[in-house]
Amino acid sequence: MRKLEDKFYPVEPFKDFREMLLNSRQKWGTHPAFMEKVDNEWRPTTFNKLFYSVMSLGCGLRSLGMNRQMNVAFASENRINWCITYLAVACGNAVCVPIDKELKSQEFFHILYTTQTEIFVGSQKYVDMVLEMTGSLPHLRHIINMDDRAENSMVLKFTDILHDGSRLFDKDASDYPYTVIEPDLPTCILFTSGTTGTSKGVMLSQSNIIADLRAMLQVIPIRHPEVFLSVLPLHHTYECTCGFLGPVSHGMTVAFAENLKRIPDNLQEVHATILLGVPLLYDAIYRRIMERIAEKGMTKFRIGKGIASFTERLFHKNIRRQVFKALHERFGGRLKLLISGGAAISPEITRGLRELGLTVIQGYGLTETSPVITLNRVHNFKDDSAGLPLPGAEFKIDNGEICVRGPMVMLGYYNNPEATAEVIVDGWFHTGDLGFIDADGFLFIQGRKKAVIVTANGKNVYPEEIEYQLNRSPFILESLVWEGPDAHKYCEEVHAIIVPDIAYFDQYLTKQGKKISEHEVEEILKQEVQKQCSRLANYKRVQRFTVQWEEFEKTTTRKIKRYLYTSKIRPVSGKHE
Known part of the structure; x- marks a missing residue:
């Protein structure tokens, strides 16, 4: 692809979240900031109402004693009140502690206790969980449902706090709206998902987050009146920065999906234009699309692709949306951009969706970087790359490790200066990821530094590369590659743990008049592993594998919790040649 110069788009001027809200209210006051489905009806919350609700809740929380740098934790399903709570806490110079709603009670307790949380806000399920811990949480003063x-x-009603605060706000009887916001203070503590078993509290400031969302919007032309469908958990910085704060800052609407199964219906109902997701989501969408096309016959599909490609080459015009109009109408008719993050997406998926008229771009980042630091552009991309650096982000490769510095890099880890000093050296954040930058400036990720496998002859094996190859097989749902249970300093054989796609096996064996069995599954998997690994150098090929019959446990951004499996699994399938 010919190297293109970056095009920069103007962004809204604001230096803190309250200025952001004021600016959005002034420009798009009557436009919906959020849409939430209640009693089978989509109900909008305008930017005027959002600002008023944030100020009201802030006044109510101030009356309960919320003050500068107090830690306020919250947990719930994606909903408008989560967003109002986040902004109300941040606009009072207090500190948000969003908690992953999938965590177990002992993990909830660890976060609340470690951060000395004084106010907890949550939906009923999490209120009940926290109530059982109150005797061991001496700092906790209020629980809001x-x-x-x-x-x-001990429990207060959310609407009561909101109503009490609205009276204070209306009467100008609270100092909360006049808080002098200090954007360089910690505004949130985000506990990392911990794929390696460790979880640290990442401290981000409003300056960090605003620098990141402004940098993203400088290179991606999305503005008012785009409509996002929110499907990822809001507690994660990817969704929080890119799918909540970014849209709010530039007059876009965020509609909360009911659940993952309802995504196609919700896309159609709200006429969403943008979807923010992770690779597993787009993989599932693409597979389902192709299954439906195959059921109706591939001939018409191939003809349509051919016509679209011919028109594009000859007339430089993209007619894919018209050619595949029925598909686009299934998604509401307006969906135009899919943004992928959290992990690497298969280039086959991005190309496949693009052939159907859907633009897909992926980026890269970490919680510690607010989170995005590279992003492919709509018209300047490489499908196997993590993208180009965002404005303000500087990169270097240090012994193969990706390092970055810029205004989006975190303040540090909460109460953990030693861990902070390990990753931020001379102003450079060491990501723990291995990669390289090509001649065109695109970043390529090779894998996690801690996960790399070193063979006995000194060669490096990147598990992600092998997992990508294995997962291309329709018989393999997902896989995890590691050095095996007997490896010490060096790896003698590359091992894998494989989750079979039982639905595909069942369909395949039924056509052959066979019943599914462990023996049949393992025999086919041996052939598939050998077939997929034939594309790899000999030292990278999987020599032993274990079959796992249940999907891997994952973080909320759908990353496998590797540490749960790489310390106890022993191969039972035997060596294949």
Whole structure:
């Protein structure tokens, strides 16, 4: 691809979240900031209402004692009140502690205890969980229920706090709206998902987050009145920065999906234009599309692709949306951009979706970088790359490790200066990821530094590369590559743990008049592993594998928790030649 110069788009001027809200209210006051489905009806919250709700809740929280740098934790399903809570806390110079709603009670306790949280806001399920811990949380003063049930004297109703605060705001009887926001202070503590078993509290400031979202919007032309469908958990910085704060800052609408199964219906109902997701989501969408096309016959599909390609080459015009109009109508007719993050997406998926008229771009980042630091551009991309650096992000490769510095890099780890000093050296954040930058400036990720396998002859094997090859097989749902249970300093054989796609096996064996069995599955997998690994150098090929019959446990951004499997699994399938 010919190297293109970056095009920069103007962004809204603001230096903190309150200025952001004021600017959005002034420009797009009556436009929906959010849409939430209640009683089978999509209900909008305008930018005017959002600003008023944030100020009201902030006044209410201030009356409960919320002050500068107090830690306020919250947990719930994706909903408008989560966003209002986040902004109300941040605009009072207090600190947001968003908690992953999938965590177990002991993990909830660890975060609340470690951060000395004084106010907890949550939906009923998490209020009940926290109530059982109150005797061991001496700093916790208030629990606020988003579902407005107060069956315990310690629990307050969310709407009561909102209404009390609105009276204070209306009467100008609170100092909360006049808080002098300090954008360089910590505004949130985000506990990392911990694929390697460790979880640290990442401290980000409003300056960090605003620098990141402004940099993204400088290179991606999305503005008012785009409509996002929010499907990822808001507690994760990827969704929070890119799918919540970014849209709010530039007059876009965020509609909250009911659940993953309802995504196609919700896309159609709200006429979404942008979807923010992870590779597994897009893989599932693409597979389902292709299954439906195959059921109706591939001939018409191939003809349509041919016509679209011919028109593009001859007339430089993209007619794919018209050619595949029925597909686009299934998604609401307006969906134009899919943004992928959290892990590397298969180039086959991005190319396949693009052939159907859907633009797909992927980026790269970490919680510690607010999170995005590279992003492919709409018209300047490489499908196997993590993209080009965002404005303001500087990169270097240090012994193969990707290092970055810039205004989006975190303040540090909460109460952990030693861990901070390990990763931020002379202003450079060491990501722990291995990669390289090509001649055109695109970043390529090779894998996690901690996960790399070193063979006995000194060669490096990147598990992600082999997993990508294995996962190309329709018989393999997912895989995890590692050095095996007997490896010490060096690896003698590359091992894998494989989750078979039982639905595909069942369909395949039924056509052959066979019943599914462990023996049949393992025999086919041996052939598939050998077939897929034939594309790799000999030292990278999987020599032993274990079959795992259940999907891997994952973080909320769908990353496999590797540490749960790489310390105890022993191969049972035997060596294949």
